[in-house]
Amino acid sequence: MLQNKKILIGVTGSIAAYKIPILVRLLIKAGAEVKVVLTPAAKEFVSPLVLSTLSKNEALVDLSTNNSWANHVQLGRWADVLLIAPLSCNTLAKFANGSCDNLLTAVYLSATCPVVVAPAMDEDMWHHPSTKNNLSKIASYSNHIIPVEKGELASGLIGDGRMAEPETIVKWLEDFFLSGNQLKGKKVLITAGPTYEAIDPVRFIGNHSSGKMGIAIAKELKKCGAEVTLIIGPTQVELPVVNQVIKVRSAEEMYNACDKIFSQTDIAILNAAVADYTPVIVAEEKIKKQDGVLEIELKKTKDILKHLGEIKTLKQFLVGFALETTNEKEYALKKLRDKNADMIVLNSLNDNGAGFGYDTNKITIFDKQQNEYSFETKTKTEVAADIVNTIVKLYV
Structure with a gap:
């Protein structure tokens, strides 16, 4: 179901970013074409070099490097889906309010493809009213939200807020692309x-x-x-x-x-x-x-x-x-x-x-x-x- 699908992954500054190399491997194995965009904070949690190597495409961080411009508009038009994983509390707030201060937020605001987010944060942050409000906002923009899971968090607590596992995200994407044809011709x-x-x-x-x-x-x-x-x-x-x-x-x-x-x-x-x-x-x-x-x-x-x-x-x-x-x-x-x-x-x-x-x-x-x-x-x-x-x- 993911064969030849173009998937653009946006990685934000969350400890859950360590799972993204596994996710990229699974998507490539399923036949997808993968590109990756990171926020500057995400580089502290996962190496752009690793993601470039696994995806076979340069992982992008900045709007421009060495006199070269990363065309955020074209990236959003290239993809069949923009997957934000993990979605941090900070970037969620930016998405909800239209803030644009890095390459990923620029890609998000200009994307013409469906947007799917896999949030990741500590339990108290996840349950905070402002987080719920921001999630409702981005859902109202027709963004899709992959539910968080319950388990051990970076703080050592056990609770809600874990990003969905890479295997769960892949299955979600497979179901998503399958649903795109369920009413075709009706x-x-x-x-x-x-x-x-x-x-x-x-x-x-x-x-x-x-x-x-x-x-x-x-x-x-x-x-x-x-x-x-x-x-x-x-x-x-x-x-x-x-x-x-x-x-x-x-x-x-x-x-x-x-x-x-x-x-x-x-x-x-x-x-x-x-x-x-x-x-x-x-x-x-x-x-x-x-x-x-x-x-x-x-x-x-x-x-x-x-x-x-x-x-x-x-x-x-x-x-x-x-x-x-x-x-x-x-x-x-x-x-x-x-x-x-x-x-x-x-x-x-x-x-x-x-x-x-x-x-x-x-x-x-x-x-x-x-x-x-x-x-x-x-x-x-x-x-x-x-x-x-x-x-x-x-x-x-």
Whole structure:
């Protein structure tokens, strides 16, 4: 799986850097082409000469040497993946805040390839709130994080913070490149964001959905090779690079957009927080403030998930979402049955770090046979990967 893959390794100043020669040997043995960039601090932990010899490419440290310029832009474009291993606490903070003071940070900021990081630090540093915040930041930039391991640390303590072993990193990369083709040739429709139901030209009925979760799923689908159409309601979040983006405002517009393209779709993922009700009458002029009670008559919006469930074929896979506050599992399973969906993703507003506005989420997935797949609270990028991986397992 790593045959002819171009892997650029970024090494930072951590004692775990002593494992990188082993990692380079394993990657070369697997058929990969490897180049290495070190931070100045990393030279104190591992020899550039050793890495140059093992990788058969000069290990770079400085932006320029002997009137020669290390083209950081070209390095980031050369690689199929940029692997930062080990990622120190210091360089993590630089990545999170866009600091650029050495060759590696310049390569990171200009890289057009996927970025994967394998953190390494002492347990107290790993659990510090600022470290968690920085990890969430780089995850929100679509960087991938290989989990740390628990064991003996350089301080002599036993705890979390060990960099993943070289063999684990190689296996992670193999799985990563395998996932890049899992949905190749599949056409996927995904909805995201809220809908705004107009009351008058100024006011609307809406909800707190940001669109972050749906956008994260769209990115993950694209990474897995799918042809992605994103139908999205009003949002301030930067839109992903997918095959097609259709912007809508109301539930009616989202219904019509989904209905129009669903027949050409292999997988439909209805993540949007679509309004359940919309005003019967929309005022043509702004409603003036007045004494007394303003009454607005509402009618049900069209049920997109139910409609697609009624018309889907056996070759199509339909995914719904359920955001609940009480009897979560019961309501999610009922929705799964009633809407003829193939999979339902449950969010509970009772879970910390889940729901609207967060950069994290906690989900439980149910399939058509009512099998349950539970996940811990993770960044929305990681949650998106869990959702897409489950779809692949159930559909592909």
